[in-house]
Amino acid sequence: MPITKVNENELLDRLTDVFRTYGYEGASLSKISEVTGLQRASLYHRFPGGKEDMAKAVLERAGQWLTGQVLAPLSEPGKPADRIRHMAKELHSFYAGGKHCCLLDSLSFGSDDSDIRQHVQQGMSEWVDKLAKVVREAGVSSKNARQHAQDAISHIQGTLVVARVMKDYGPFERMLSELPTTLLRKKS
Amino acid sequence: MPITKVNENELLDRLTDVFRTYGYEGASLSKISEVTGLQRASLYHRFPGGKEDMAKAVLERAGQWLTGQVLAPLSEPGKPADRIRHMAKELHSFYAGGKHCCLLDSLSFGSDDSDIRQHVQQGMSEWVDKLAKVVREAGVSSKNARQHAQDAISHIQGTLVVARVMKDYGPFERMLSELPTTLLRKKS
DNA sequence: GTCTATAGCTTGATAGAC
DNA sequence: GTCTATCAAGCTATAGAC
Known part of the structure; x- marks a missing residue:
């Protein structure tokens, strides 16, 4: 008999699934329980703060995943373009080829000053900053690097929206394959 | 004394606002009533089908707006690039400079086979088709035209996500100004 | 750490007066 | 066409046994 019925990782996996599919309001405790x-x-024993705690834990872990798996290749040795191709590969698996939508999208609806919204904003902010840093190191001017990072993340988010709505994963794949070019372009 | 307390247009305006801000589940009847x-x-007198009817009406009208105001400039005489610039201007006002998010995003969460989801998919599908048609007429190959249309809509959606999360409307503005170039590029 | 049972509130929806 | 009043079902959250 295990100490826990479901281990931490698997539990967070399933919570992530519910939140990204249904959004915060749509993720009822009944669905989560099921x-x-x-x-x-x-659930309340593991997350004393209730649903909000669950969403925060899910966001937290996704952020760690992004930092450790997706952004890590950007800091390794090698040509910038190669490193970005590596990141694209990790992004592909992170979003399951476009079949998983982004928590930063699904959890960003609702009241403007909610606690969750602030966590989401912080998550995206970190993402932009880290990506811009690498682009800058590849020789792109500071201002352009930040814009390229924002544009890349915009395009990632957008292709994921289209994938969810249309069930067409072409734009997501195309965007990933063009990432090295668009991110490292010298002029805007 | 008016026959109706709120006229149809104004009512739909406010409904649109609630749905795009809170999503379908988050848009409770209490909020809507308020x-x-x-x-x-x-509300049930005007929309016998309840909340679902309201969301459909909102989507319907947004689709008409898109067709009549945003896509219309694409069919007018003039150079393709000029027509696209005109569309960009209309998109800017449609989304209030990025401050309004897209119903196709906010209403696309939840169960995969919901009625609303199908309406959303149809809406985006029409948008892609109409945009691709004009790009094709401007001399871009059929396959590239469709891809450019998808990519443009992806980028619109993505910059709106970033705008909502970060309250940064720069990427949205930049995307609009680059639309003529990206949409009419001959090679992918 | 997980369970059953339940409190208390909010939800979407309806009946019927004016 | 709008209202007050109400319903059953859903919701989040908690108490307490094992």
């Missing part, structure tokens, strides 16, 4: 196989009270 | 100034029962 998907995780844990009863309401068990 | 924002529109109508009680639940009055």
Whole structure:
């Protein structure tokens, strides 16, 4: 008999799935309970702050994943273009080829000053900063680097929206393959 | 004393606002009632199908707006680049400079086979088709035209996500100003 | 750590007066 | 066409046994 019915990682996997599919309001405790196989009270034992705690934990782990898996290749040795291609490959698996949508999108609706919204904003902000840093190191001017990073993240988000709505994963794939070019372009 | 407390247009304006801000699940009847100034029962008098009817009406009108105001300039006489610039101007006002997010995003969460989701998909599908048609007429190959249309709509959606999350409207503005170039590029 | 049971509120929707 | 009043079902959250 295991100490826990579902281990931490698997639990967070399933929570992530519910939140990104249904959004914060749409992710009811009934759905969460069903998907995780844990009863309401068990969920509250693990996340005393309730649904909000769950969403924050999910965001937290996604951020760590992004930093550790997706952005890590950007800091390794090698030609900038190669490193970005490596990142594109990691992004492809992170978003399951476009079939998984982004938590930064699904959790960014609702009241403007909610706690979750602030976490989402911080997450995207870090993403932009880290990406811009690498682009700058590849020789792009500071202002252009930040814009390229913003544009790349915009395009990632947009192709994921199109993928979700149209079930067409072409734009996402195309965007990834063009990332090295668009990110490292010298002139805007 | 007016026959109706709120006229059709204004009512749909406010409904649009609630749905795009909070998403479908987040747009509770309490919020809707508060924002529109109508009680639940009055809303059900106007929309017998309830919340789903409201969302469909909102989507319907947004689609008409897109066709009539945003895409119309694409069919007028003039150089293709000029027509696209005109469209960009209309898009700018349609999305309030990036401050309004897109219903196709906010209403595309939740169960995969919901009625609303199908309406959303149809809306985006029409948008892609109409945009691709004009790009094709401007001399871009059929396959490239469709890809450019998809990419443009992806980038619109993405910059709107970034705008919502970061409250940074730069990427949206930049994307609009680059639309003529990106849409009419001959090679992908 | 997980469960059953339940409190208390909010939800979407309806009935019927004016 | 709008309202007040109400319903059953859903929601988040908690208490307490094992």
